Amino acid sequence: MTDTLPSETAPAGARATPEGKSVRFRTERDYAELTPVHVVWEVTLACNLKCQHCGSRAGRPRPDELNTAEALELIDHLAALGTRELTLIGGEAYLRRDWIELIRRSRAHGIRTAVQTGARNLTDKRLDEAADAGLQGIGVSIDGLPDLHDRVRGVPGSYDQAISALQRAKARGLAVSVNTQIGAETAAHLPELMERIIAAGATHWQIQLTVAMGNAVDNPDLLLQPYQLLEVMPLLARLYREGQKRGLLMIVGNNVGYFGPYERMWRGLGDEADHWNGCAAGQGGIGIEADGTIKGCPSLATSLYAAGNVREMSIADIWRHSEKMAFGRVRDVEELYDYCRTCYYADVCRAGCTWTSESLLGKRGNNPYCHHRVLDLARHGWRERVTKVKDAPAASFAIGEFALVREAIPGAQTQPLPVRDPAGVHIAHRERTAAGGALPPRLKVCRSCDQYVWPHETECPHCAADLAEVERQHAQAAEHRRALIQQARRVLDGIGPA
């Protein structure tokens, strides 16, 4: 399903995205003009689940959540800023009485609108009302097969309710997707879970790693250890390919990466020009807490990234002028440290997901949950694990602290990691616009090993291939494929539908 914003129905100022691309896809203009394309809004902190990994420690509503008039006005302002997609979350979004009004207002602006939910007590009546108001999509969080899911979500029967919600939303014509967090126990569940969500009607499946925030700090055994990526990533790649054949598109979330052997395959969903280019917080999106607190990403720690409150200043001013919103626009490799500081991809990656790394280590700029890094360490006989050293406060979106331990892989012969000169890291020039935006670096693909390399390279730093020669061979093969596609299209169109 494609749902770009056709110009005849889009509100003034709205922009179309390329055919086949999500409205969330950021165009060059979005980068240049700093458009908050996608907004994630915790409309209430009230929740009817008790998730052991909940970063926001949801349960009771915040004492001073935005009222209906404030919320509707905020949607108007987001539309004026150019927002094209709005995700309503909680807590549980539908525990807010006026959630249908919010959906209706968002849709009136032509904003793609969806809800992410745990789906407990998501009744037919609620679904009918939401669909009637124009809701376009529903994402259901499912973290494993019933025993694991119900345990992690803290409510027996929540798995069955989640699957039921998928089926009932599908029957109402909504886009139906699943988000799955990967923790220490999840991997073994994924193949069977994929079968079940396909059967329930899901077409898109976001995979993400559980992050050490809030309740997850209280339950550190839930966290995947970084070295487990050695097994998890090939499994995900296999499921990505299998899912594609069966109508389920796996979407790797912002904390699954980075630049390992599968980046070309899955980040751009087949468009290899679309690769990881750093945390987009405060550049392509906004996170809103139920009391009107604004952050560059919904997940970031409130104590570190609260950029302002819409009750005190306009969201446009917060977006454009707050330093805590703008951190991602002005940062550079100097703030990176440890492995990430001298990584080959340092200046395009910027240590991956800020939320993941900062929540874990108390400081952004070093991210052990990286496939490229895990593979490099393993080649030298090393692995990394995390261990909790400090609890998180009881507040919503609170972080604790974990120590990062580098140790020999049991039974492996270790070698020292190569010493890399920080001054030797490639820095990409970014031309800033008057709005403060900039186009990200664009890497090219080595056609021998399929890994990304900087555009200036002539020999692949990963496999030593002659990049020009393998590119020439690839271009020939690509031309052959294109010719075959055209020929097949002509033949099949000529004989009509089967």
Place this chain on the structure above:
Amino acid sequence: MSSFRPLYAVTITDAVAAGDLEQLKKLEAEAQEHLNQYGDIATLLAALKIEIAKAEA
């Protein structure tokens, strides 16, 4: 270019996989469907020619 995929948000549901491989797979499925429904025309044509040639011999 890229898309914002924060972890508390609903995932992208309005994108489709792109690229040559995806197109080749779709065309393969379409061609197979034709074959299943109408049979192998090329083989049928060859068989018809052989029978015609035999009949005319």
